[in-house]
Each structure stands twice: as structure tokens, then as C-alpha cells.
Amino acid sequence: xxxxxxxxxxxxxxxxxxxxxxxxxxxxxxxxxxxxxxxxxxxxxxxxxxxxxxxxxxxxxxxxxxxxxxxxxxxxxxxxxxxxxxxxxxxxxxxxxxxxxxxxxxxxxxxxxxxxxxxxxxxxxxxxxxxxxxxxxxxxxxxxxxxxxxxxxxxxxxxxxxxxxxxxxxxxxxxxxxxxxxxxxxxxxxxxxxxxxxxxxxxxxxxxxxxxxxxxxxxxxxxxxxxxxx
Amino acid sequence: xxxxxxxxxxxxxxxxxxxxxxxxxxxxxxxxxxxxxxxxxxxxxxxxxxxxxxxxxxxxxxxxxxxxxxxxxxxxxxxxxxxxxxxxxxxxxxxxxxxxxxxxxxxxxxxxxxxxxxxxxxxxxxxxxxxxxxxxxxxxxxxxxxxxxxxxxxxxxxxxxxxxxxxxxxxxxxxxxxxxxxxxxxxxxxxxxxxxxxxxxxxxxxxxxxxxxxxxxxxxxxxxxxxxxxxxxxxxxxxxxxxxxxxxxxxxxxxxxxxxxxxxxxxxxxxxxxxxxxxxxxxxxxxxxxxxxxxxxxxxxxxxxxxxxxxxxxxxxxxxxxxxxxxxxxxxxxxxxxxxxxxxxxxxxxxxxxxxxxxxxxxxxxxxxxxxxxxxxxxxxxxxxxxxxxxxxxxxxxxxxxxx
Numbered sequence: 001x002x003x004x005x006x007x008x009x010x011x012x013x014x015x016x017x018x019x020x021x022x023x024x025x026x027x028x029x030x031x032x033x034x035x036x037x038x039x040x041x042x043x044x045x046x047x048x049x050x051x052x053x054x055x056x057x058x059x060x061x062x063x064x065x066x067x068x069x070x071x072x073x074x075x076x077x078x079x080x081x082x083x084x085x086x087x088x089x090x091x092x093x094x095x096x097x098x099x100x101x102x103x104x105x106x107x108x109x110x111x112x113x114x115x116x117x118x119x120x121x122x123x124x125x126x127x128x129x130x131x132x133x134x135x136x137x138x139x140x141x142x143x144x145x146x147x148x149x150x151x152x153x154x155x156x157x158x159x160x161x162x163x164x165x166x167x168x169x170x171x172x173x174x175x176x177x178x179x180x181x182x183x184x185x186x187x188x189x190x191x192x193x194x195x196x197x198x199x200x201x202x203x204x205x206x207x208x209x210x211x212x213x214x215x216x217x218x219x220x221x222x223x224x225x226x227x228x229x230x
Numbered sequence: 231x232x233x234x235x236x237x238x239x240x241x242x243x244x245x246x247x248x249x250x251x252x253x254x255x256x257x258x259x260x261x262x263x264x265x266x267x268x269x270x271x272x273x274x275x276x277x278x279x280x281x282x283x284x285x286x287x288x289x290x291x292x293x294x295x296x297x298x299x300x301x302x303x304x305x306x307x308x309x310x311x312x313x314x315x316x317x318x319x320x321x322x323x324x325x326x327x328x329x330x331x332x333x334x335x336x337x338x339x340x341x342x343x344x345x346x347x348x349x350x351x352x353x354x355x356x357x358x359x360x361x362x363x364x365x366x367x368x369x370x371x372x373x374x375x376x377x378x379x380x381x382x383x384x385x386x387x388x389x390x391x392x393x394x395x396x397x398x399x400x401x402x403x404x405x406x407x408x409x410x411x412x413x414x415x416x417x418x419x420x421x422x423x424x425x426x427x428x429x430x431x432x433x434x435x436x437x438x439x440x441x442x443x444x445x446x447x448x449x450x451x452x453x454x455x456x457x458x459x460x461x462x463x464x465x466x467x468x469x470x471x472x473x474x475x476x477x478x479x480x481x482x483x484x485x486x487x488x489x490x491x492x493x494x495x496x497x498x499x500x501x502x503x504x505x506x507x508x509x510x511x512x513x514x515x516x517x518x519x520x521x522x523x524x525x526x527x528x529x530x531x532x533x534x535x536x537x538x539x540x541x542x543x544x545x546x547x548x549x550x551x552x553x554x555x556x557x558x559x560x561x562x563x564x565x566x567x568x569x570x571x572x573x574x575x576x577x578x579x580x581x582x583x584x585x586x587x588x589x590x591x592x593x594x595x596x597x598x599x600x601x602x603x604x605x606x607x608x609x610x611x612x613x614x615x616x617x618x619x620x621x622x623x624x625x626x627x628x629x630x631x632x633x634x
Contacts, residue, residue, distance in 0.1 A: 052547075054546075054627045054631075055628055075552060075553075078546065078549050079551070081546075081547060093540075093543075093547070093631065094544075095541055106545070110545075110548065110549040110551070110554060154548065
């Protein structure tokens with residue numbers, strides 16, 4: 001599924017060179033549910049960006065579903081992001097001028113799916129996150145939890161093999177957090193690989209495996225005992 | 231990702247910023263509408279000049295003496311005019327056109343006037359329309375009779391009536407005036423200027439046999455300019471050339487190139503050329519405002535890209551390729567300028583017809599003008615949209631997502 005070997009990522013800001021990832025190796029198998037934890041600046045966001053094909057690595061190897069990502073062009077990476085990866089962000093990142101339905105349809109627009117099929121698939125994804133009314137509203141007319149459900153629907157609509165969730169419950173209260181985590185768990189139960197960044201231990205406790213990072217290295221990688229199942 | 235998706239997105243974005251989009255379009259609207267108005271009025275003006283000239287007679291040729299080269303003996307005599315008509319087959323009519331300043335006086339009024347002296351053919355060559363009486367005839371010309379033909383405007387101002395045939399008035403330079411009899415009344419040749427000049431300021435004119443006019447002013451029977459009319463439009467050029475050769479033979483000045491023949495159509499071409507240079511120049515000045523409009527489009531598109539940095543980041547994260555983003559913004563700028571171009575086209579046409587009504591010109595709108603206007607505004611959209619669109623397409627997705 002995901003296999004990274006000796007992943008190094010350095011940033012250059014003027015004369016200062018900053019190494020965010022110092023040779024990380026990681027293997028995630030299909031159907032896993034992994035939390036990445038660590039203090040800010042530990043490199044977890046950088047790792048998510050590289051794994052999400054938003055950022056290019058400085059050195060190392062990245063195989064996604066057996067495909068070498070390291071040498072791909074920007075447009076090929078865009079294609080991978082579109083078809084293989086679903087993003088869920090802390091701040092939802094919905095497009096404010098579009099309706100809920102249009103937001104969910106957008107990845108399929110870029111995938112070249114015809115209009116009718118797009119609508120059907122978007123409605124299917126929305127029903128999966130239990131949001132079938134208010135789909136013609138704009139994002140600013142619904143609650144935070146509903147926004148995140150829309151974002152999840154958008155992430156799964158192209159049936160990606162992996163979902164990358166960056167603090168998906170960071171902006172939500174505990175009741176809504178539970179709803180979102182339940183949806184994520186359901187997706188995992190259906191076979192989707194989940195990779196989630198969080199700094200809340202309670203949230204990480206829902207996953208099957210926790211990776212702790214510090215200073216650009218993996219500190220600890222262990223399965224979750226007494227996992228919370230919703 | 232097809233073109234309709236792009237157009238829909240662009241229209242959504244334009245709609246959500248109505249005022250801003252309209253102000254951006256304004257530059258294009260002003261540019262296109264002024265170019266359209268100027269070009270169609272200019273073209274309309276040329277058309278009306280052409281039709282006026284054709285009315286006068288496409289078969290008419292002006293023969294001139296180059297007065298800077300000519301000696302007195304080279305001037306065209308009244309006898310020459312008779313011989314030209316007699317000897318050259320293609321020449322149907324011939325007349326001098328001799329103009330003199332003077333005064334016309336009736337019992338109650340005295341007005342400054344122009345006397346135009348010619349042969350009896352003048353009525354044909356100048357395309358005059360008789361309203362009453364007749365033009366002076368061959369006999370009156372040859373024997374230099376004191377007769378005149380005046381136009382209705384002059385008649386009204388001199389006599390207070392149009393019923394003037396058979397009446398007499400005094401004509402000539404103010405210090406030696408003589409009695410002449412009015413034999414005919416013609417339509418005013420200045421009527422087409424009625425929109426621009428009040429009728430009581432039209433020149434007062436009288437057509438008089440040239441033989442009598444030179445007598446009245448004690449002038450010689452020779453002129454530096456005559457008009458001939460060929461038997462057909464196609465023969466105009468030949469008739470002119472034959473006349474020049476004929477005159478050269480009679481005056482024995484073949485080697486000096488004293489005479490020149492110019493058809494009315496050639497004169498018209500010259501006027502039209504000047505007109506179109508003028509039109510092009512004014513249109514070019516107006517086109518500069520299009521350029522300014524284009525800069526406005528670019529400016530607003532750059533603002534739009536900055537404002538929507540986060541949107542671009544999101545789109546890229548969920549799989550938009552560089553060209554998707556590029557076309558999205560390019561479509562927007564093209565639609566803004568095309569819409570502006572279309573509105574400008576409509577306003578320009580309305581303006582052309584409105585101004586045309588005031589100036590008495592029927593604007594001429596060619597399909598080419600319309601196509602060029604739309605095409606040009608599209609090109610402005612592409613040209614000034616490409617830089618902002620590239621800027622948007624090249625944004626780094628991570629930085630764009632982080633943008634607040």
C-alpha cells in the first residue's frame with residue numbers, strides 16, 4: 001500500500017536549511033487505520049504532505065500501491081491526488097461559492113466523469129456520511145460537523161485507496177467529534193486505508209496503530225491496545 | 231473537465247462580483263463602442279459622399295490648366311470648349327465653371343452673391359434640377375444674353391416668392407450693375423447641408439451664360455478649368471485623355487504637360503482616402519482605450535487570483551491539473567472581455583445611429599466590423615488574462631492551502 005524508505009525532506013528559507021524529515025521509513029498495509037502523533041514541528045504535517053503527493057521529497061523512495069511516486073511530474077501527481085487519495089482537513093476547505101453537492105462533485109469534474117454519473121455518485125457519497133438534505137445549500141449555511149461530513153464525502157467520492165485526515169476533529173466539539181470518528185471507522189471497516197494526524201490521545205485511541213514522531217524521526221510505532229470502537 | 235464546466239465556473243465567479251466585473255468591463259465597453267461608432271459613421275460618411283458624386287455624374291471629367299506652368303496662351307478659351315464638344319466623339323457636354331463675386335439687387339433687397347458662368351450644358355454637368363422656367367439655351371449662351379437662372383433659396387430671399395421667372399434683377403460687381411432677366415428656377419444645390427447651416431445663410435447664386443459674365447466683369451474669354459461629360463461612365467477616362475490631347479494640339483504645347491484630366495470618381499477616391507485615413511486615426515486613438523481596458527482586466531484578474539489562493543490550493547489538492555486552473559482563470563478573463571465587447575458593440579451601434587441622426591449620416595455597419603470587434607475583445611481577454619492565469623496555475627498547493 002504505502003511504503004516509504006529513507007524519506008528526507010529539507011526546506012530552504014534563504015540561507016537556512018531546515019530538515020523536516022530525517023530519513024523516515026514506514027510501511028502501511030491496505031485496510032490499516034493509523035494515527036500519527038507528535039508535538040508541532042515534529043514533521044508529521046510534512047509527512048502528510050509528502051504522502052498526499054502535495055509536496056516532493058528531497059530524497060528517499062515512496063511507493064504507493066506499488067507505483068514509484070518519487071519521479072512523477074506535477075500533473076501526474078495531480079492525477080494521483082485525484083484518484084488514489086482523499087483529503088480531510090482540519091478547516092474543512094470547502095469552496096464557499098459552491099453548493100454542498102457541487103463541492104462533492106468537484107473531484108469528479110477533474111476526473112472527467114460525465115455530469116449525470118457525477119450527480120449520482122455525489123448523492124451516494126453524501127448519503128454515506130448521512131447528509132442527504134441541505135445539499136443545495138452553501139457551506140456557510142451548515143454546521144461545522146456537517147461541513148466535515150461534506151469534506152469526507154468529497155474525499156471518498158472518487159473511491160480512493162487511502163484517506164489522509166489532518167486533524168479532522170480539531171475544530172469540532174466532542175459530540176460531533178464522535179460522529180466524524182464513527183464515519184471514519186465505518187470507511188475503514190469497508191476496507192479504506194486511513195492515515196490520520198492528531199494530537200489528541202482520545203482520538204488516536206480509535207485507530208489501530210499509533211506512530212509517534214519527534215524531530216523528523218519516528219520515535220515509536222505500535223498497535224493500539226484497548227481500541228475505542230464506536 | 232470540459233469547456234462548459236469552465237464557462238459555468240467563470241460565470242459564477244463573475245456573478246458573485248457583479249459590480250467589480252462590470253467596472254472591469256467598462257474599459258472594454260468604452261473602447262469597443264467608440265471604435266464601432268467611429269468606424270461605422272466614417273464608413274457611412276464615405277458612402278454618402280460616393281452616392282453624392284455618383285448623382286453629379288460618374289461620367290464627368292474636370293480638365294485643369296496647371297497655372298504655375300502655363301502661359302496666358304495656354305488657357306482654355308471659350309472657343310476651345312465649343313470645338314471640344316464638336317470634335318471629340320465621346321464628349322457629350324462641355325462647360326467652363328467660372329465663378330465671380332458680386333451683388334444681386336431687386337427693388338427691395340441687395341445681397342452678396344456668386345455668379346457661376348457656363349455654357350448651356352452646365353445644367354447637365356452639375357446635375358441641376360429645374361423647378362420652373364428653363365435653363366438658358368445655346369442661342370442665349372452664344373449671343374451673350376443678359377439672362378440668369380437662380381435657385382429657390384435665393385429667389386425667396388431676393389423676391390420673397392418663388393414665382394420669379396420673367397422678372398428682372400440687377401447683377402454684377404457693385405460698381406457696375408446691369409439688368410438681367412430670370413429665365414429659370416432650380417432646386418437649391420445646398421439643400422443637403424440644410425441640417426448644418428440655416429437656409430438664410432446659404433450662398434446666393436445665379437447661373438449666367440459665361441459669355442455674358444465675362445462681358446459684365448470685362449474679363450477675357452479664357453479659363454483655367456472646364457468640365458466635360460462623357461457619353462458613358464466607362465468612357466470618362468478616355469474622353470478626358472482625348473480632350474487633353476486635343477487642347478495640346480490646339481495650343482501647341484504638347485511637351486509641357488499643361489493640362490490635366492481628372493474624373494469625378496478620381497476626385498471622390500481622393501476624398502474617400504482622406505476620410506478613411508482620418509477614420510482610421512480616430513479609431514486607433516479609441517483603440518488605445520481598449521488597451522487600457524485590457525490592463526484593467528489583468529489587474530482585476532490578479533486581485534482575483536490572490537483572493538482565491540486558498541480555493542486554488544483546495545482545487546489542486548483534490549486533483550486539479552495546472553491546465554485546469556489555467557483555463558479556469560483564462561475563461562473568466564475572456565468572458566469578461568467578450569461580454570464587455572458585446573455590450574460595447576451594442577452601445578457603439580446605438581451611438582452611431584444616434585449621432586448619425588444628428589449629423590445626417592446613415593452609419594454603415596459591415597459584418598467584418600462586428601466580427602473584428604468581438605474577435606479583438608476576445609484577444610484582449612486572452613492576452614491580458616494569460617499572465618494572471620499562469621500565476622494561479624503555478625501556485626504551490628501547500629502554500630496555497632495555508633493562505634489565509
